[in-house]
Amino acid sequence: MRPKVLLYKPLPDDERQRLAMHFDIMEFDGFHRDNEIEFLAALREAEGIIGGSGIKLPTERLEQASKLKVASTISVGTDQYDLDYLARRNIPVMHTPGVLNETTADTMFALLMCTARRALELSNMVKEGRWKHTIGPDLYGTDVHGKTLGIVGMGRIGQAIAKRAHLGFDMKIQYFNRTPNPQAEKDYDAQYLSLENLLSSSDFICVMTPLSASTQGLIGEREFALMKPDCIFINGSRGKVIDESALIKALQTKQIRAAGLDVFQQEPLPANSPLCQLDNAVLFPHIGSATVETRRKMITCAVDNLIRAMSGDISQNCANGHLLKNSR
Numbered sequence: 001m002r003p004k005v006l007l008y009k010p011l012p013d014d015e016r017q018r019l020a021m022h023f024d025i026m027e028f029d030g031f032h033r034d035n036e037i038e039f040l041a042a043l044r045e046a047e048g049i050i051g052g053s054g055i056k057l058p059t060e061r062l063e064q065a066s067k068l069k070v071a072s073t074i075s076v077g078t079d080q081y082d083l084d085y086l087a088r089r090n091i092p093v094m095h096t097p098g099v100l101n102e103t104t105a106d107t108m109f110a111l112l113m114c115t116a117r118r119a120l121e122l123s124n125m126v127k128e129g130r131w132k133h134t135i136g137p138d139l140y141g142t143d144v145h146g147k148t149l150g151i152v153g154m155g156r157i158g159q160a161i162a163k164r165a166h167l168g169f170d171m172k173i174q175y176f177n178r179t180p181n182p183q184a185e186k187d188y189d190a191q192y193l194s195l196e197n198l199l200s201s202s203d204f205i206c207v208m209t210p211l212s213a214s215t216q217g218l219i220g221e222r223e224f225a226l227m228k229p230d231c232i233f234i235n236g237s238r239g240k241v242i243d244e245s246a247l248i249k250a251l252q253t254k255q256i257r258a259a260g261l262d263v264f265q266q267e268p269l270p271a272n273s274p275l276c277q278l279d280n281a282v283l284f285p286h287i288g289s290a291t292v293e294t295r296r297k298m299i300t301c302a303v304d305n306l307i308r309a310m311s312g313d314i315s316q317n318c319a320n321g322h323l324l325k326n327s328r
């Protein structure tokens with residue numbers, strides 16, 4: 001009998017067929033109230049699961065997946081899973097690092113540029129017929145080139161952002177990680193600082209860490225208070241890495257200049273969020289990697305990961321390999 005795999009995110013036909021060559025597929029478009037009973041029945045039968053980061057499968061649900069051997073996600077972030085719990089069950093979590101670095105860095109730079117130059121606010125002014133005369137200083141933006149960019153989380157994507165900033169915009173790069181990144185220091189002349197020093201001396205701050213126990217709430221009221229009054233804050237990591245209420249307060253009181261956000265504590269962001277009322281907040285709907293080309297590469301990578309891991313090979317792209325009891 002072929003292993004059963006629960007697929008809960010739509011795939012292009014060719015990638016779906018590739019899975020079907022190896023597995024019996026139980027297919028769902030997301031996990032929600034309307035499909036809960038059938039979905040959980042399929043989960044109980046599944047040896048493999050494949051979905052995306054936006055669809056949470058909490059541990060109490062995964063406890064029912066007694067036959068589960070592999071979880072594959074079409075994302076680099078794996079915070080939707082409890083990696084320790086799955087490792088205790090010896091279940092590898094496979095993800096898609098690398099293939100989305102450049103696209104996600106492009107998105108973060110777009111967010112940074114739009115925020116600095118007030119692009120969406122001014123575009124809306126034009127579209128709504130409010131452009132009556134040459135704009136004055138009250139609507140001017142701020143320069144990006146030549147400024148100082150602080151990157152919190154100088155990993156794969158952080159370095160792709162540093163490349164754009166340093167080589168393209170002549171920005172000074174400083175960063176904070178738990179461990180220094182000598183490659184970024186060599187390639188982009190990046191300077192390693194404590195979080196406090198980075199926050200108080202950067203013109204732009206971009207957060208690009210994973211969400212984990214060590215990063216949840218990393219940037220809160222105290223951290224916003226350390227930032228320069230002209231600071232532009234960009235979050236591309238996960239909403240819970242920052243205290244969103246503290247950010248809203250910092251934006252409302254102009255404690256910082258502006259924020260560009262791709263991720264939120266609750267996604268989709270509720271329309272009644274105070275963030276939606278703020279001219280100095282540029283909001284993207286979690287589109288870091290959302291281009292045709294890159295989403296396709298991520299799907300191919302996640303399908304490859306599942307096929308290989310189901311046959312026992314987790315040598316590439318395993319997010320919890322270091323935690324597994326039995327290395328494969």
Ligand SMILES: NC(=O)C1=CN([C@@H]2O[C@H](COP(=O)(O)OP(=O)(O)OC[C@H]3O[C@@H](n4cnc5c(N)ncnc54)[C@H](OP(=O)(O)O)[C@@H]3O)[C@@H](O)[C@H]2O)C=CC1
Nearest residue numbers: 077153154155156157177178179209210214236237288289
């Ligand atoms: N908005 C979007 O659409 C996207 C969002 N993402 C998010 O970006 C995250 C990062 O991806 P990627 O660059 O591939 O990951 P990497 O693992 O390559 O980089 C993560 C970096 O964060 C640092 N970091 C981790 N924990 C801490 C901490 N407690 N304090 C300070 N720094 C920390 C790590 O350094 P060290 O371990 O030394 O601390 C590392 O440099 C993903 O996990 C995901 O959440 C990714 C893609 C798209």
Ligand SMILES: O=CC(=O)O
Nearest residue numbers: 053074075076077
């Ligand atoms: O947020 C996206 C991811 O790939 O992680």
